[in-house]
Amino acid sequence: MEKPITLQIEQFKQDLVHLVNESGIPVFLLDYILKDFYNEIHMLNRNQLEKDEKSYQEHTENQ
Numbered sequence: 001m002e003k004p005i006t007l008q009i010e011q012f013k014q015d016l017v018h019l020v021n022e023s024g025i026p027v028f029l030l031d032y033i034l035k036d037f038y039n040e041i042h043m044l045n046r047n048q049l050e051k052d053e054k055s056y057q058e059h060t061e062n063q
């Protein structure tokens with residue numbers, strides 16, 4: 001059985017918290033780093049959404 005997504009998310013969060021805590025990077029720098037990280041993820045998500053919409057639209061038009 002594949003690990004449920006809820007458990008995968010929780011494990012990811014725990015791993016991320018551990019990594020941040022162990023990094024020793026000051027909080028004010030983490031703010032900048034995580035904002036950049038979020039912006040990159042957000043852009044990738046938007047790109048994927050656009051691709052999915054286009055693919056779905058093409059698929060529905062061909063049926």
